[in-house]
Amino acid sequence: MSPKGKRGTMASEFFEKVWDVVAEIPMGKVTTYGHIAAFLGNKRGARTVGWAMKAAPGPHLPCHRVVNRKGELTARNRFATPHLMEERLRSEGITFKPDGCIDMKAHLWVPGE
DNA sequence: GCGCTGACAAAAA
DNA sequence: TTTTTTGCCAGCG
Numbered sequence A: 001m002s003p004k005g006k007r008g009t010m011a012s013e014f015f016e017k018v019w020d021v022v023a024e025i026p027m028g029k030v031t032t033y034g035h036i037a038a039f040l041g042n043k044r045g046a047r048t049v050g051w052a053m054k055a056a057p058g059p060h061l062p063c064h065r066v067v068n069r070k071g072e073l074t075a076r077n078r079f080a081t082p083h084l085m086e087e088r089l090r091s092e093g094i095t096f097k098p099d100g101c102i103d104m105k106a107h108l109w110v111p112g113e
Numbered sequence B: 001g002c003g004c005t006g007a008c009a010a011a012a013a
Numbered sequence C: 001t002t003t004t005t006t007g008c009c010a011g012c013g
Helices: A013-023 A033-040 A046-054 A082-091
Strands: none
Touching: A013 A033, A013 A046, A033 A046
């Protein structure tokens, strides 16, 4: 299967789970690495979640809806840059604080809902 | 084959 | 309360 599917070789099961959760984030909402990690069972595996984002399978993955605990945009890959994320998040209804961080209490989404 | 780095977060001091 | 250390796991030198 997989017309171009060379994913099983580079990504672990954990990575695919992260992509699956991120893909379910509703528009106008954001989540944090820690929440995804905890949902997958790795409470302190937030770093590994960030790795999965960096290793994103494609630009269709809403990695721009994943931010850190501070609500700051830290993404860095060919599909998403912090600047691009800000534009995109605002386009979806996300509001930023003067501090430059996302208003978490207003847009924080939790996996599993 | 071994060690360091890295889109983070939480517990300990 | 703030600062420091530890934990996670895969990619890269």
